[in-house]
Amino acid sequence: MNKRVRVIVSGFVLLVLLLSLGACSSKSSSGSAGGKNEIVFWNPFTGPDGKNMKAMVDAYNKTNPKYKVKNISLAEGDMYAKIPTVVNSKRNIPDLNIVHAERIKQFVDKDMLVPMDDYLSKYPDIKAENYIKAGWDIGSLNNKRYSVPLDVHSFVMYYNKDLVKKYAPNALDDNIVTYDEIKAAGAKAKKDKIIAMPVTWMKPTFLSVYSQMGGSITSDGTQPTLDTDKAADTLKLYNDMVKSGITNKDGQDAGQTFKSGKAIFYPEGIWMQNDVKTAKNLNWGMTNFPQLSDDKNKMVNWSSSHQFVLLKNPERDKKKTEGVMKFIDWVKDNSLPWAEAGQNPAALATLDNPDYQKMPQSFLVKDATEQKSLKIFDYKYNGYVSEQLDKIGNDTVFGKLDIHKALKSAQKTVEDKIAQDK
Amino acid sequence: MDVKLTENKRVDVLSPVSLKPRRKGFNVMPMVFIGPHLLLFALFFLIPIFFGVYISFTNWDLINTPEFVGLDNYKEILFNKESTFYTQLHTGLGNTFKFVIFTVPACIIIPLLLAAALHVKPRGSKVFQAIFYLPVLFSISAVMIIWSMMFNVSFGPINHYFDSAPNWLGTQPYAWVALVVVTVWWGIGGNMIIYQAALNGVSKDYYEAASLDGAGRIQKFFHITLPSIKNQLLFTVVITTIAQFNVYGQALMLTKGGPSGTTTVLLMYIRQNAFGSGQSIAGIGSAMAVILGLCIMVVSIIQFFLLREKK
Numbered sequence: 001m002n003k004r005v006r007v008i009v010s011g012f013v014l015l016v017l018l019l020s021l022g023a024c025s026s027k028s029s030s031g032s033a034g035g036k037n038e039i040v041f042w043n044p045f046t047g048p049d050g051k052n053m054k055a056m057v058d059a060y061n062k063t064n065p066k067y068k069v070k071n072i073s074l075a076e077g078d079m080y081a082k083i084p085t086v087v088n089s090k091r092n093i094p095d096l097n098i099v100h101a102e103r104i105k106q107f108v109d110k111d112m113l114v115p116m117d118d119y120l121s122k123y124p125d126i127k128a129e130n131y132i133k134a135g136w137d138i139g140s141l142n143n144k145r146y147s148v149p150l151d152v153h154s155f156v157m158y159y160n161k162d163l164v165k166k167y168a169p170n171a172l173d174d175n176i177v178t179y180d181e182i183k184a185a186g187a188k189a190k191k192d193k194i195i196a197m198p199v200t201w202m203k204p205t206f207l208s209v210y211s212q213m214g215g216s217i218t219s220d221g222t223q224p225t226l227d228t229d230k231a232a233d234t235l236k237l238y239n240d241m242v243k244s245g246i247t248n249k250d251g252q253d254a255g256q257t258f259k260s261g262k263a264i265f266y267p268e269g270i271w272m273q274n275d276v277k278t279a280k281n282l283n284w285g286m287t288n289f290p291q292l293s294d295d296k297n298k299m300v301n302w303s304s305s306h307q308f309v310l311l312k313n314p315e316r317d318k319k320k321t322e323g324v325m326k327f328i329d330w331v332k333d334n335s336l337p338w339a340e341a342g343q344n345p346a347a348l349a350t351l352d353n354p355d356y357q358k359m360p361q362s363f364l365v366k367d368a369t370e371q372k373s374l375k376i377f378d379y380k381y382n383g384y385v386s387e388q389l390d391k392i393g394n395d396t397v398f399g400k401l402d403i404h405k406a407l408k409s410a411q412k413t414v415e416d417k418i419a420q421d422k
Numbered sequence: 423m424d425v426k427l428t429e430n431k432r433v434d435v436l437s438p439v440s441l442k443p444r445r446k447g448f449n450v451m452p453m454v455f456i457g458p459h460l461l462l463f464a465l466f467f468l469i470p471i472f473f474g475v476y477i478s479f480t481n482w483d484l485i486n487t488p489e490f491v492g493l494d495n496y497k498e499i500l501f502n503k504e505s506t507f508y509t510q511l512h513t514g515l516g517n518t519f520k521f522v523i524f525t526v527p528a529c530i531i532i533p534l535l536l537a538a539a540l541h542v543k544p545r546g547s548k549v550f551q552a553i554f555y556l557p558v559l560f561s562i563s564a565v566m567i568i569w570s571m572m573f574n575v576s577f578g579p580i581n582h583y584f585d586s587a588p589n590w591l592g593t594q595p596y597a598w599v600a601l602v603v604v605t606v607w608w609g610i611g612g613n614m615i616i617y618q619a620a621l622n623g624v625s626k627d628y629y630e631a632a633s634l635d636g637a638g639r640i641q642k643f644f645h646i647t648l649p650s651i652k653n654q655l656l657f658t659v660v661i662t663t664i665a666q667f668n669v670y671g672q673a674l675m676l677t678k679g680g681p682s683g684t685t686t687v688l689l690m691y692i693r694q695n696a697f698g699s700g701q702s703i704a705g706i707g708s709a710m711a712v713i714l715g716l717c718i719m720v721v722s723i724i725q726f727f728l729l730r731e732k733k
Binding site: 006077080081084085087088106110112249250251252253256257381382383384385386387391394395398400401409412413416417420421422 | 451481483484485486489505506507574575576577589590591592593679680681682683694695697698699700701702703705706
């Protein structure tokens with residue numbers, strides 16, 4: 001009896017143990033995450049855009065390629081935390097990955113990416129002429145091609161057509177709204193309790209205006225240059241607008257203000273248009289980000305780009321890599337669903353599509369001067385700068401933090417972090 | 423010793439299914455029972471802790487091999503006053519301590535009072551018990567999204583109904599008030615249930631005897647209730663303190679560490695250094711985490727020492 005109970009209990013416990021261990025290790029038997037004929041594709045699209053990406057992948061798989069794509073969407077933060085782990089352990093490395101343009105320099109520096117040049121000879125259409133320049137150039141480092149762009153997404157400005165007619169009738173004549181025009185419109189609209197423009201995401205706002213002023217976040221590609229007069233002027237420009245009462249007050253919801261028709265202009269990303277569309281009775285349009293000057297050639301629209309990259313993976317053989325390139329090539333000609341997610345596909349082939357031409361964000365791609373205005377802030381330590389701008393942006397503009405002190409501390413923080421990169 | 427052994431033997435004979443050892447030597451049975459937990463504990467707790475401590479002595483970007491740098495990271499964050507990381511550790515730890523001091527007393531006293539009130543079994547006590555307990559079941563993100571809407575300056579119900587206009591999440595001291603209110607609201611249920619169970623265990627005889635001696639309600643609470651549930655109080659004080667030291671989600675989602683970094687808690691700096699949008703500085707992050715762990719340990723030991731039963 002005694003013995004029997006023991007045997008039963010130990011047997012049971014052992015079983016649970018083995019089962020739980022089995023669950024832990026079920027995937028680790030093979031080096032690559034995917035099956036033999038499967039391309040494991042990681043991307044950071046967990047929002048509504050994730051659905052559009054999945055639809056594209058499904059459509060590709062319906063063409064019956066030899067290597068089917070398995071779409072895995074991960075929250076952006078999780079994905080970037082996972083990449084070093086899988087690369088280090090050499091297990092479960094995805095066959096194809098989307099990363100943001102600003103990360104590529106760092107990834108190449110750390111020797112994490114495979115150059116695509118050898119495979120591109122079979123796909124002659126994947127070349128500079130067929131993509132938006134800003135998105136294409138970012139993938140070329142040390143004379144090698146490390147990435148192919150999926151899109152170029154920009155931080156632009158939405159406007160309320162009715163309010164523009166009323167308070168700034170001539171501002172959009174040249175499709176460039178200057179800060180002077182915004183200030184003038186704000187002064188006019190104040191008596192009706194309409195604001196000119198809420199303060200939105202300060203990171204792209206700062207980078208765009210700083211660049212218009214002729215500033216740069218790095219002097220030589222390594223050293224950050226944040227504590228400068230031009231940077232202070234950039235923040236002061238916004239601080240002054242806040243003080244004059246033509247923006248939202250601190251803490252007031254910017255999107256809500258615009259969508260309820262209480263703001264004339266609304267700087268936001270092109271990817272937010274599906275959200276803006278949810279506002280009923282809002283007659284809106286899209287134009288360039290506000291500029292300091294009327295000169296079209298000096299225009300800057302902050303942009304970033306999602307890029308296809310190949311993480312180093314010893315398990316991905318040559319044939320599979322060719323399968324990956326086939327998918328990237330297919331995306332080049334079938335990017336319309338991605339435009340429907342609010343983005344500008346990097347592949348210019350989409351421009352031939354009349355549906356795309358009707359989409360508001362396509363104005364950035366149609367015209368060569370507009371294309372030139374798309375600026376990706378490519379700096380190896382861009383991540384550190386972004387964190388600092390997110391930290392000081394709102395607080396300085398709303399007068400809670402001294403501009404000079406904030407810039408000084410941001411500069412110091414970025415320098416100290418870089419110093420750790422030994 | 424001898425007497426005890428014979429006693430054991432007698433028990434062994436009497437009980438039909440005994441798990442006591444019959445012979446001297448290694449006994450497998452207890453190991454079988456704690457084995458699975460021990461394994462998971464080692465896998466997900468012990469090994470990461472040792473690894474984390476090791477990383478704190480290295481310079482590591484998560485990609486290349488960690489480079490051993492000895493105590494450099496600790497020197498940097500503890501003694502190099504010029505360094506950003508020194509400032510981060512001190513601000514972060516300071517804000518974390520503030521958060522602990524603001525929230526822990528409320529997280530003990532409010533659930534205790536609610537449990538005492540429910541113990542009298544007023545009408546609808548079950549309904550209220552459910553209402554008080556409910557927030558614990560929500561995930562932190564859901565709670566923080568709801569409350570950031572509640573505190574919203576333009577369309578939040580708090581400013582609307584109370585006819586007030588402070589920017590709750592963007593100015594001090596309102597930001598701290600918001601953080602404390604939300605944390606207490608979220609955590610009431612856990613401690614309350616423990617106190618309720620403890621109160622049920624206190625014998626009614628004590629109260630009757632006290633009544634006969636003419637003790638009032640308040641006297642009974644302080645002289646009978648509190649001493650009777652002392653162990654549970656100690657347990658919840660320690661557990662709550664540890665939980666609040668690990669504050670992250672509230673400050674991250676509600677105030678985003680602002681205004682001007684006044685609610686940036688240490689875990690936010692640790693996370694940003696190790697897994698931020700820039701290249702990882704895992705060594706410094708780990709060293710900060712070790713310091714935080716030591717602080718929690720020291721505070722817990724002091725609490726144990728102060729609240730333990732004096733014999």
